[in-house]
Amino acid sequence: MSEPLIEIKDLRVEFNVREGVVKAVDGFNLTINRGETVGVIGESGCGKSVTARAILNMVPKPGKVSGEILYHRRAKGAATDGLSRTTEVIDLTKVDPDGETIRQVRGGEIGMIFQEPMSSLTPVYSVGTLINEAVSLHRLSPVKKIGDQITETVQAHRRVTKAEGRAIAIEMLRKVGIPKPNERVDNYPHQLSGGQRQRVMIAIALSCEPVMLIADEPTTALDVSIEAQILDIMRELQESSDMAILFITHNLGVVANMAHEIVVMYMGKAVERAKVQDLFYNPKHPYTQSLLQSIPKLGQKKSGERLASIAGSVPNPFNLPSGCVFHPRCPAFMPGKCDVFTPKWTQVGEEHWANCLLYEEVGK
Numbered sequence: 302m303s304e305p306l307i308e309i310k311d312l313r314v315e316f317n318v319r320e321g322v323v324k325a326v327d328g329f330n331l332t333i334n335r336g337e338t339v340g341v342i343g344e345s346g347c348g349k350s351v352t353a354r355a356i357l358n359m360v361p362k363p364g365k366v367s368g369e370i371l372y373h374r375r376a377k378g379a380a381t382d383g384l385s386r387t388t389e390v391i392d393l394t395k396v397d398p399d400g401e402t403i404r405q406v407r408g409g410e411i412g413m414i415f416q417e418p419m420s421s422l423t424p425v426y427s428v429g430t431l432i433n434e435a436v437s438l439h440r441l442s443p444v445k446k447i448g449d450q451i452t453e454t455v456q457a458h459r460r461v462t463k464a465e466g467r468a469i470a471i472e473m474l475r476k477v478g479i480p481k482p483n484e485r486v487d488n489y490p491h492q493l494s495g496g497q498r499q500r501v502m503i504a505i506a507l508s509c510e511p512v513m514l515i516a517d518e519p520t521t522a523l524d525v526s527i528e529a530q531i532l533d534i535m536r537e538l539q540e541s542s543d544m545a546i547l548f549i550t551h552n553l554g555v556v557a558n559m560a561h562e563i564v565v566m567y568m569g570k571a572v573e574r575a576k577v578q579d580l581f582y583n584p585k586h587p588y589t590q591s592l593l594q595s596i597p598k599l600g601q602k603k604s605g606e607r608l609a610s611i612a613g614s615v616p617n618p619f620n621l622p623s624g625c626v627f628h629p630r631c632p633a634f635m636p637g638k639c640d641v642f643t644p645k646w647t648q649v650g651e652e653h654w655a656n657c658l659l660y661e662e663v664g665k
């Protein structure tokens with residue numbers, strides 16, 4: 302039975318910059334259930350990372366957040382038999398960004414792995430993302446041994462001794478495929494390769510057994526065999542502890558393998574949401590259809606395949622098109638309709654929604 306863990310309601314994030322206002326997230330809605338993986342795809346700059354950061358109340362300045370992000374938090378030590386369970390609901394957009402609650406949630410109850418910008422393969426990296434990453438609170442410290450960094454994270458969120466924390470650190474390093482983990486635990490980050498550092502970040506995120514993992518391009522920097530190992534670890538943890546995963550990626554092969562459901566974002570909005578099979582075999586939104594043209598048949602191309610670029614360019618954020626923001630690029634553009642009316646979220650199949658006027662009775 303589906304039990305909501307995170308409900309994002311009408312999330313909006315605006316950046317007031319010199320040129321005007323960027324609506325990085327513009328009325329985004331999403332429910333993530335316990336134990337489920339939701340994949341998020343969409344072109345660079347569509348608001349994926351900003352949404353992820355909003356969940357952790359970590360939107361960088363001068364970002365302004367509105368809407369709700371409801372976290373259904375189980376009371377500590379609550380029974381998991383579904384009968385005597387007690388949950389409280391916390392709006393993560395309203396908690397003190399430096400307070401005790403968010404400190405427990407961030408990295409403890411909700412783990413995170415952020416994209417590694419310097420080694421990213423995305424040629425069109427958004428400047429905002431680069432700024433975000435630079436100020437991220439969750440880089441590895443260059444002056445601390447990696448084992449101590451894992452131990453400290455575990456100790457901040459779980460009642461364990463230093464020795465137990467170290468044992469967990471070694472075990473996590475082994476799990477993420479770091480060779481000789483009992484020696485590597487005493488290494489500093491600069492003694493590891495970029496791919497190994499990313500694996501340490503993953504070990505830290507998973508070390509507290511979070512109820513949800515936010516994985517923002519978690520394996521982009523890794524080679525294919527390590528990537529497969531990491532994805533296996535995430536799946537294992539998901540099965541053993543009912544962990545939800547918000548999986549952000551440009552890699553359609555990976556998302557097809559990992560996700561139960563997929564959300565497609567365009568210009569800060571969800572434009573389509575469906576079960577993974579429906580989305581790949583029966584995409585409804587012309588934007589999703591264009592994105593998927595990069596993979597003629599699912600699974601036939603090598604797993605490193607990334608989203609194709611699609612016709613036209615992303616509109617100027619300071620001068621958005623009228624009506625449906627995708628209309629200037631849309632192969633199914635209907636003049637007098639798509640440039641006039643704003644599409645609404647419409648059910649287009651069983652557990653399948655799209656934000657497109659093709660499926661709405663308007664303007665007739």
Ligand SMILES: Nc1ncnc2c1ncn2[C@@H]1O[C@H](COP(=O)(O)OP(=O)(O)OP(=O)(O)O)[C@@H](O)[C@H]1O
Pocket residue numbers: 316318323324325343344345346347348349350351352361362363423425426427428429430432433618
């Ligand atoms: N700190 C910031 N200041 C100003 N604009 C920002 C900031 N952070 C993000 N943005 C803008 O918000 C929008 C969404 O950015 P976001 O990083 O969420 O994109 P993304 O979908 O994660 O892209 P990518 O696939 O490249 O990672 C972009 O237009 C970006 O330039």
Ligand SMILES: [Mg+2]
Pocket residue numbers: 349350351416430517
């Ligand atoms: Mg991003």
